[in-house]
Amino acid sequence: MTDTDKVTEAHRPGRELHLGWALVLISVAQLMVVLDGTIVNIALPYIQQDLSIDSADLTWVVTGYALAFGSLLLLGGRLGDLYGRRRIFMVGLVVFAVASGLGGLATNEGTLLAARALQGLGAALASPAALALIATTFPAGPARNRAFAVYAAMSGAGAAVGLLLGGWLTGLDSLPVEGWRLTLLINVPIGIAAAALAPRFLPESESHPGELDLPGAVTGTLGLLGLVYGFSRAGSDGWTDTWTIASLVAGAVMLTAFMLVESRAAHPLLPFRVFLHRTRAASFVAMFLAPAAMFAMFYFLSQYIQNVMGYSPIEAGLAFLPFCAGIVVAAGVVSNLVNRVDPRFLAGVGTLMSTAALFGFSRLPYDTTFPATEVTGSYVTDLLPWIVLMSLGMGATFVPLTLTAVHHLRSEDSGIGSGVLNTMQQVGGALGLAILGTAATQIATDRGAEFAAAAERAAGSGGPQPTPEQVGALQEIAGLQIFTEGATNAFLVGAGMMLLASVVVWIFLDVKHEELATDGPEGVHVG
Structure with a gap:
């Protein structure tokens, strides 16, 4: 079927309805996978x-x-290429649903943690397959651009939706089951229903069983596991922690072994040709840096809104509602603009908007004097404008970068290409939290020492001494101000990371918008 035939076929009413339901299934699955990274945060x-x-x-x-x-995204993406993307998509959804049920019914810590890991496995199977199914189901041009826009909106808004839904479900106290269990159990009917409907609306891809690169799967998975764990531990225990260093070193060693294995494998888990397209490589790098800053925004703002501003869980979730709306609106607008404007300009402007928003967050007010008299900060003036700007910027960034990251991939590489894109987001998010967490912790440590010294000087001055209640209140306010100052420093570092992503986009993302309306493997236009 030619490109023209595909476009004509896509505009037939029955075909459009079929594609619409296919997009609903893929979008619901992606939203479910992404929001589960944050839905339990408020319920902790x-x-x-x-x-x-x-x-x-x-x-x-x-x-x-x-x-x-x-750690399993690369493997999940390649399994879709080898054994059928729809099949792996369905398996991932079923695993995710079953794991969610086990977690929601858990009666002890071990069961819950095992269920959460099993959820991660299901997500790693379903998410790359979902993105690859868009690339192979929707014809190139406006139909595919709109589909990618919806996918990007679900990926970007998922974290905020998770906080909103988690806050609402956790606050439900009139049901016979604890609210936090609903944050997991809600996935069971959704996942099972999406898996059951997949054969009706999603096509199956060719399978190539027997070509699985087991040495590559083992070394690649262990390498990513070491990096993600090391970055996560660095965010909480510091970069000098023994296990942080050991994990990062082990991860680097395993990834080095992975690259050696891949260079010699007949059917590699990760074909290096995926990175040889200049625009695609730039998309991967930018999608590594941008989520690193965005995920950290949710981490620090959710704490600031609850701990400093005193919002309840449901109020904290609602505070992020403008982000959900903004990213959906931006993704819809950009999906139309990408047919007429080169991705470089859309993603470049989007990353600059996000940089400005993160810089705005870094201006949150705090008091560095001792004793601090009050906790300052207003949602309407200090947060809302930057939340909206961030949502619009990320919507303008995610859509074109998702398109360019998988454009002109060989059909047999669609799954692994999607897996690489998702891996960049996850590893970038873990690294971003580690770096920004370190930036915040350093400020908190330094300022805490200064406040303690000021308190000692006040105690030794011989003047009127505060009561224990007054001391406790002053310490609480000082703690909140110290956290805020640390968070502002983290946001400033995040703005620098987002600016770097913008530089990558402006210099290296050189695909033209006309090319996004064409199908075909790489080699048609290699930058």
Whole structure:
């Protein structure tokens, strides 16, 4: 079928309806996978209380999912290429749904953590297959651009939707089951229904069984596991922690072994030709840097809104609602503009807008004097404008970069190309949290020492001494101000990372918008 035939076929009413349902299935699956990275964040205190989880182990409820998801994405993408993308998509959804059920019914810490890791496996199978199915199901041009826009909106808004949905479900106290369990159980009917409907609306790709690169799968998975775990641990325990260093070194060694294995494999897990297209490589790098800053924004703002501004879980979720709306609007507008404007300009402007938004967050007010008298900050004036600007910027960034990252890939490489893109986002997010967490912690450590010294000087001055209650109140306010100053420093570093992503886009992303309306493997136009 020629490109013209595909476009004509795509505009037939029955075909458009069929593609519409296909997009609904893919979008629901992607949204479910992405939001599960944050949906339990607000519920963590309730999970800790119900299952008696030690504070040191509580972060594994989030980290366990991220580790399995990030380290298995390359394998999941290649399995789709080899055994059929629809089949792997369905398997991933079923695994995800079953794991969600196990987690929602967990009665102890071990079961919950195992379920979260199993969810990560399901997500790693479903997510690359979902993106590859868009590339192979929708004809090049406006139809595919719109589909990628919806996918990008789900990927970008998923974290905010997770916070919103998590806050609402956690706050439900009139049901016979604890609200935090609903944050997991809600996935069961959705995942099963999407898997059951997939054969009706999604085509199956060719399979190539027997070509799985097992040495590459083992070394690549272990390498990514080491990096993601190392970055995650660095964010909480510091870069000099023994396990952080050991994990990062082991990850680097395994990835080096992975590259050696891939260079000699007859059917490599990750064909190096995926990176030889200049625009595609630039898209991967930019999609590594941009989410690193965006995910950290959710991490620090969700804490700031709840701990500093005193919002309830549901109020904190609602505070991110403008982000969801903004990224959906921006993705819709950009999906039309990408037919007439080169991706470089759209993603370049989007990353610059996001840079400005992160810089705006870095201007959150705080008081560095001792004793600090009050916690300052207003949602309407200090947060809302930058949340909206960030959402518009990320919507303008994700759509063109998702298109260019998988454009002109060989059909047999669509899954692994999608896996690489998703891996860049996950590893970039883990690295971003580690770097920005370090930036925040350094400020908090320095400022905490200064406040402590000021308190000692005040105590030794011989003047009126505050009561224990007053001391406690002053320490609480000082702690919130220290956190805010640390967060602003993290946002400033994030703005630098986003600016670097913009530089990559402006210099290296050179594909023309006319090319996005064409099909065919790479080699048609190699930059």
